[in-house]
Amino acid sequence: MPASSSQALVATSLNPQCHDVMQDLDLRHLERVIRDINELRNKEEWMLSILRTTNTIMTTYNNTLLDISSEMNDLRCQVTELEEKVGTGNGGLERERTRKKNLVHAVVERRWEYQEIGRNQYTLLKIGLIMTRKRPQMGFPTGWQALKILSVPLSGNVQRTTSSPNSRASPLMTN
DSSP, X not given: OOSSHHHHHXXXXXXXXXXXXXXXXXXXXXXXXXXXXXXXXXHHHHHHHHHHHHHHHHHHHHHHHHHHHHHHHHHHHHHHHHHHHHHHSSTTOSSOOOOOHHHHHHHHHHHTTHHHXXXXXXXXXXXXXXXXXXXXXXXXXXXXXHHHHOOSOSSSOOOOOOXXXXXXXXXXXXX
């Protein structure tokens, strides 16, 4: 029995009786080769399908990452703008916001409970704050120290509660 198809052709041409047997062998071999080729084509198509699907998934993933990164950049810009606006304290306006005395007095009124203390004591505290802002060189406490002066309800003698060593007595601390 010949090993290859070229040898089979040579054998059939030499021996006509052997021709039918060789032809049957060649047909069976050809059918098996065709099945193997079809199986390999199916494997190739399957691998190409997997490759295309993987490529599509990777492309979609990259596009999604690009979209997310651009969205994150936009959000970072918005956060930076908001931080700049909040950092100025005036809502992003060009001029600085001036602090009004009324704001300080409103804090004093809330902190010292104006309704319970009474009108005269609040007026003294208010005058002390105004004088503090106008004449700090006269020994009046500055800023929030004026709020610490009165740590007890204003009835009778008022005692100073701030512990600054260079502060002098102020008219607020006496009757």
